[in-house]
Structures are given as C-alpha cells and as structure tokens.
Amino acid sequence: xxxxxxxxxxxxxxxxxxxxxxxxxxxxxxxxxxxxxxxxxxxxxxxxxxxxxxxxxxxxxxxxxxxxxxxxxxxxxxxxxxxxxxxxxxxxxxxxxxxxxxxxxxxxxxxxxxxxxxxxxxxxxxxxxxxxxxxxxxxxxxxxxxxxxxxxxxxxxxxxxxxxxxxxxxxxxxxxxxxxxxxxxxxxxxxxxxxxxxxxxxxxxxxxxxxxxxxxxxxxxxxxxxxxxxxxxxxxxxxxxxxxxxxxxxxxxxxxxxxxxxxxxxxxxxxxxxxxxxxxxxxxxxxxxxxxxxxxxxxxxxxxxxxxxxxxxxxxxxxxxxxxx
Amino acid sequence: xxxxxxxxxxxxxxxxxxxxxxxxxxxxxxxxxxxxxxxxxxxxxxxxxxxxxxxxxxxxxxxxxxxxxxxxxxxxxxxxxxxxxxxxxxxxxxxxxxxxxxxxxxxxxxxxxxxxxxxxxx
Numbered sequence: 001x002x003x004x005x006x007x008x009x010x011x012x013x014x015x016x017x018x019x020x021x022x023x024x025x026x027x028x029x030x031x032x033x034x035x036x037x038x039x040x041x042x043x044x045x046x047x048x049x050x051x052x053x054x055x056x057x058x059x060x061x062x063x064x065x066x067x068x069x070x071x072x073x074x075x076x077x078x079x080x081x082x083x084x085x086x087x088x089x090x091x092x093x094x095x096x097x098x099x100x101x102x103x104x105x106x107x108x109x110x111x112x113x114x115x116x117x118x119x120x121x122x123x124x125x126x127x128x129x130x131x132x133x134x135x136x137x138x139x140x141x142x143x144x145x146x147x148x149x150x151x152x153x154x155x156x157x158x159x160x161x162x163x164x165x166x167x168x169x170x171x172x173x174x175x176x177x178x179x180x181x182x183x184x185x186x187x188x189x190x191x192x193x194x195x196x197x198x199x200x201x202x203x204x205x206x207x208x209x210x211x212x213x214x215x216x217x218x219x220x221x222x223x224x225x226x227x228x229x230x231x232x233x234x235x236x237x238x239x240x241x242x243x244x245x246x247x248x249x250x251x252x253x254x255x256x257x258x259x260x261x262x263x264x265x266x267x268x269x270x271x272x273x274x275x276x277x278x279x280x281x282x283x284x285x286x287x288x289x290x291x292x293x294x295x296x297x298x299x300x301x302x303x304x305x306x307x308x309x310x311x312x313x314x315x316x317x318x319x320x321x322x323x324x325x
Numbered sequence: 326x327x328x329x330x331x332x333x334x335x336x337x338x339x340x341x342x343x344x345x346x347x348x349x350x351x352x353x354x355x356x357x358x359x360x361x362x363x364x365x366x367x368x369x370x371x372x373x374x375x376x377x378x379x380x381x382x383x384x385x386x387x388x389x390x391x392x393x394x395x396x397x398x399x400x401x402x403x404x405x406x407x408x409x410x411x412x413x414x415x416x417x418x419x420x421x422x423x424x425x426x427x428x429x430x431x432x433x434x435x436x437x438x439x440x441x442x443x444x445x446x447x
Contacts, residue, residue, distance in 0.1 A: 031387075031391065031395070032375040032378075032385055032386060032387060033386035034378065034384050036371065036375040036378055036385075037371045038368070056341075056374065301366055302366065305345075305348075305352070306349055306353065310345050311345055311348070311366065311367060311370040314367075
C-alpha cells in the first residue's frame with residue numbers, strides 16, 4: 001500500500017509506484033521511465049524503498065530514502081512524498097548557549113529535541129514566530145553533541161538574523177523545523193580525499209561535515225578552504241586549529257579575497273575556489289563539498305567537475321538570501 | 326545467445342564511466358556549452374546518463390515525442406544540425422577514450438543519429 005498526500009493506494013503485484021499513482025490519476029513528473037534520469041524522484045517518509053529503485057542516487061539521497069518511482073516495486077507499505085514538499089514538522093527547542101564568533105556572526109546552540117534526526121551539513125528553519133523563519137545550516141555533530149549548533153550572520157534589514165543577534169537569549173524557547181538537505185557526509189570510501197570549499201557562513205555546514213567525517217574515522221586527506229572578502233568573515237580559527245592538531249589528515253586554508261593587506265599574513269590571499277584548485281589541480285577521485293552563494297556554488301561546481309571530480313561525488317549547498325517583498 | 330550492443334559496449338558500467346567524460350566534453354565545447362548554462366548540472370548529468378543508455382542500445386522508454394518535447398525550447402533558441410553534430414562528435418570521442426572498438430562506436434552513433442529529426446523538431 002502506498003500512502004501519498006493523505007490518501008492510500010493499493011498497488012497491484014509488481015506494479016511500480018509510478019504506475020500505481022498514474023493509474024489513480026496522480027501526475028508524477030517522469031521522463032526516461034527506466035530508472036536513470038531521476039525525473040520521477042520521490043522520497044519515502046515511512047517505510048524503506050528497495051535499493052534497486054535507488055541505483056545511481058547519491059549516497060546522501062539513499063540515506064534519506066529517496067527513490068525513483070518508475071523503478072520502485074514496493075516490498076512493504078510506504079508513505080511517500082515529492083522531494084520539495086516538507087512534512088511541516090515543527091519542534092520545540094530552547095537556546096542553550098549564544099556567543100559571538102565575530103562582529104557579524106553569532107553562534108547559537110539549541111537543545112536537540114527528542115527524536116530529532118539530522119546529518120551535519122543539513123539545515124533547519126529557525127522560527128522567530130509562526131510563519132516567519134529562516135534556514136540555517138547545522139554545524140554540530142549528532143553522535144557527539146547534545147545540541148544543535150547554528151552560525152547566524154547579521155543580514156542588514158534581515159527579519160530573523162537581527163532578532164537572533166539582538167533579542168534571542170539563553171533560556172528562550174523557540175521552534176525549529178526538521179533537518180533538510182542533501183549535502184552531508186555519508187560513510188564509505190574512507191581513504192577518499194575530501195575537499196570542502198565555502199564562503200562566509202558556508203563554513204557552518206562544512207565545519208559540521210568535516211568533523212562528522214573525521215569522527216567517523218575518515219582516513220583520507222580532509223582539506224578545507226574557507227573564503228571571505230573581509231577578515232571579519234574568517235571565523236572559527238581556534239576551533240579549526242584544534243581539529244588540525246587532533247587529526248593529522250586535516251588541513252585548512254583561510255582565504256581573503258579582498259585586496260592584499262600586509263598585516264594579515266596568517267591568511268592566504270585569493271578566492272577559496274581558486275586556491276583550492278591551485279593546490280589540488282586534479283580532483284579525480286575526490287569527494288567535494290561546496291557551500292556558498294548560488295553564483296559561487298555554480299561556478300565552483302563546474303570548475304571542480306571539469307578538473308575530474310565525478311558528479312556523484314560533488315555535494316552542494318546554496319545559501320539563498322530571502323528577498324524582501 | 327548473442328550479446329546486444331549494450332552488452333558489448335559494457336552495459337551500465339560503461340554508461341557510468343562515460344557520463345562524466347561525455348558531460349565534461351560537452352561543457353568544454355564552446356559550440357554547445359551555452360545550451361547548458363541555465364541547467365542544473367546534476368539534473369543534466371542524469372539526463373545525459375539516460376541519453377547514453379539509449380545511444381548504447383540500452384533499456385529506455387524514450388519516444389520520438391519525448392525527444393521532441395525535451396528539446397523544443399532549445400530549438401527555439403537556435404538549436405540546429407551543427408549543434409547536433411557537435412554532440413555526436415563528443416559522443417564518439419568519449420567512446421574512443423573508453424577504448425570501445427570502432428565498429429561498436431559506429432553502431433552507437435547510428436542510434437544517436439536516428440534521433441536527429443525529433444531532437445531538431447522536424
């Protein structure tokens with residue numbers, strides 16, 4: 001039986017989820033109908049789809065029970081939804097700790113609600129009030145931390161970031177959404193080199209991802225390139241240095257893309273993407289994580305792919321700033 | 326039992342090996358790369374995989390109408406024979422790079438060629 005958008009559909013023997021839905025008048029985007037192009041991608045929010053319906057999907061999608069409906073013959077009852085839809089789950093939480101990481105960035109640690117599942121690098125919606133929330137990436141590590149860590153940059157005129165900076169206090173009760181996103185570390189290929197490139201607060205998900213990888217025993221090189229136009233944006237230095245001292249396979253570069261300032265000798269000069277590709281010109285066999293603005297992610301993804309990284313091994317998270325209406 | 330072209334080329338493993346190579350060539354080819362500017366790379370790579378599966382004689386369910394509908398917006402932007410030819414060239418080069426014998430390359434090319442009219446909306 002397939003449950004979709006509140007309705008239950010009985011599927012016939014050997015009938016694919018796509019056929020079942022279409023037979024019942026539900027329209028599903030699809031193209032190749034052969035389990036390859038992923039146009040018919042859906043997600044099982046309850047029950048597990050057969051792995052044969054997940055062939056070719058990125059590991060982070062497999063972990064979240066995504067599957068191709070044209071090739072899914074369910075072996076058990078499933079509750080399914082389209083990838084873009086959210087379940088609308090809201091959790092109660094509390095601010096455990098708040099501190100400044102730089103002039104414009106504040107670190108907020110929230111109580112992790114019971115049964116709150118997530119992967120480091122996913123993001124959640126932080127609600128200022130009902131109907132008003134913004135997405136922030138999760139920098140904490142589920143196996144190690146009892147809290148959810150967010151890095152919030154003050155956005156001029158921003159509806160939620162200014163509230164978070166100025167009016168949110170330790171002990172305050174707040175609401176958050178469930179964890180979303182496909183940009184996270186999945187165990188496997190432990191000797192594969194990892195490259196992480198991020199700008200601004202893109203460091204938040206990357207910090208979570210690299211720590212999750214190292215904690216899970218990743219042995220290959222883990223290289224982080226964090227970039228910012230200004231020194232203000234290069235934060236978390238102490239934490240990164242701590243990780244570097246603990247894990248010999250981890251290294252990081254803090255990159256200043258603004259005009260050269262003679263005083264900042266500890267930072268490298270140039271864009272994070274450029275320096276990453278300069279240092280590692282052949283990315284064949286690498287797994288790459290990219291976090292930043294849409295333009296930065298698009299350009300970096302292409303550059304990284306063209307130097308040899310496989311599409312399957314490139315994970316991206318675009319930070320889209322909410323436009324005012 | 327005789328192997329199909331798809332089997333001889335190497336089946337799904339061959340498609341997987343070919344996708345990234347083929348897509349890199351396409352993105353680096355100035356004659357056609359602009360058609361891919363606005364497309365999400367990952368979605369496009371999945372479609373390339375489906376295209377290559379079809380070109381290798383593998384299992385697919387694309388109809389002439391699918392090919393026509395899928396490329397109509399590009400035809401409106403000026404997609405023509407020269408662009409189709411460029412894609413064919415990159416397909417051949419990809420298979421050559423994977424050491425597929427010329428005879429099999431010719432067969433795959435013939436399959437891809439058979440979609441020309443539909444792709445170009447004729």
